[in-house]
Every structure is written in structure tokens, then in C-alpha cells.
Amino acid sequence: MTLISERQVVLFKPQGRMDLEGGMALSKKMAELLPERDQLWVIDLAEVDFMDSSGLVALVNGFKAARQNGCRLVLCNVQTPVRLVLEITKLDLVFEIVDNQEEISGFVNKSSMLLVR
Numbered sequence: 868m869t870l871i872s873e874r875q876v877v878l879f880k881p882q883g884r885m886d887l888e889g890g891m892a893l894s895k896k897m898a899e900l901l902p903e904r905d906q907l908w909v910i911d912l913a914e915v916d917f918m919d920s921s922g923l924v925a926l927v928n929g930f931k932a933a934r935q936n937g938c939r940l941v942l943c944n945v946q947t948p949v950r951l952v953l954e955i956t957k958l959d960l961v962f963e964i965v966d967n968q969e970e971i972s973g974f975v976n977k978s979s980m981l982l983v984r
Contacts, residue, residue: 876907876971879929882914885922885949889915893925902936909971913944918952930962943968 877900881893893910902908908929915922926942933940941963945953953959965971 879910885915885918887921890921890925894928897929897932902938904937906938908933908938908940910942911944912949915949916946918949941965
């Protein structure tokens, strides 16, 4: 999992499967984060090809944590199998979903991005 952090934007890039192991890895990264009010949390799912209930729990918990800390959470690059899971569970109506990171770049400053692995 890759975490890219900027003063206003935190970019999570999970890879592979969002099952128990992948969901726990994402949850751990989010728990390590020291949120600041008005941050944008972006979860880039471009490299996630499978998601089960454990992955959904990680996303929902991340959404709740973002909200509780005055942050905004956005999903991007959602692949078809993952999008179907979100649609079946009606979570596509809860999450803000954009097609790609370029749609997000219009309202963020990328001047000082830090990559954390």
C-alpha cells in the first residue's frame, strides 16, 4: 500500500485484493494518520481488482473517521468488480466517487506532495 500525503490531500493507493488482509492494511494506514480539518482523503482504487465485506468495512470506517475529523473522503479509479460491490450494497450512493485523480486535481494544490511507503 502506498500513502501519498500533502498538506491538504492524503492519497491512499491500496493494491490487489481488498479482503481481510487488504482491508486491515488500509484501516491501519488510516489509523496512523493524524487528520487535519478540511483535508481531502482520496482512496485510489485503480489497482484493486477485488473487494469483499472486509474491504467495505475498511472504506466505511475510513469514511466515518474522515467525517468525524472534518475531512472529505473521495474514491477514484474504481474498477468494475469493485464498483459492482459498491452498487449492490448501495454504498455508491454514500461515497463520493470520481473517475480519476485528474478530476480531483482541479481543486487541490500539488506543490508539495510527499510519498510515504
